[in-house]
């Protein structure tokens with residue numbers, strides 16, 4: 651009558667903090683939220699109440715803490731791969747592990763002009779992301795990313811020449827505010843084993859830093875013709891900068907700032923070139939997405 655067509659289970663929202671105590675007395679901290687979802691020969695737990703195939707989600711949570719104690723948790727790509735491989739290696743009936751990590755910001759404080767040895771502050775909501783899928787016999791595929799990076803430019807953005815018809819009300823603009831909350835991911839070439847993951851470890855932090863710089867610099871410097879064109883330029887540069895990445899994806903909301911016509915009050919000029927006071931909008935917002943892939947080399 652019915653059959654199970656999708657089954658994954660695991661622990662979500664596992665919050666984890668790790669301190670690293672350096673020899674000079676200073677400390678570094680990492681805070682993350684981890685999600686694990688397992689796949690495998692687990693159908694009978696759903697269909698026949700057979701819990702013998704269930705690695706309890708509590709066991710998964712305890713495993714996260716134990717492996718965090720025994721291994722580095724940075725870069726998060728490495729820790730996600732260590733976790734994924736653990737579940738595949740330890741349980742023969744588990745065939746795939748999906749590990750998602752959200753790394754939260756703790757930025758070291760500067761006090762009396764010097765980096766403070768053990769005090770940090772939340773420097774914005776920006777997150778560093780990892781989604782790692784480890785499949786038995788197929789290695790690990792990783793998407794690294796950034797989310798909730800809120801940016802705004804007060805000029806240097808236009809939007810004109812778009813299709814017009816009887817449904818079009820939006821005027822063309824040659825100077826507008828551009829604001830978005832960056833959600834970007836870069837997909838690494840498949841890494842065939844944990845040893846291969848370890849061999850590229852330095853590249854994970856480098857790619858994050860390069861991608862973040864490219865996003866910010868391009869956002870600031872580009873005379874933007876549209877969100878679409880600016881995000882394509884960002885993607886293209888990330889592909890050029892990180893050779894082990896073969897695909898980049900973006901999802902950028904267009905956070906609108908509307909002009910406010912104040913002419914009703916004593917003829918105040920506040921539109922067009924005179925606009926200074928705007929009304930930021932929460933919704934609706936544009937949402938522009940793309941995935942840009944490295945062109946496969948022409949076959950000889």
Ligand SMILES: O=c1[nH]c(=O)c2[nH]c(=O)[nH]c2[nH]1
Pocket residue numbers: 809820875876877878904936938
């Ligand atoms: O950069 C933009 N892209 C659009 O597709 C679009 N549509 C719109 O109304 N404003 C904008 N801006």
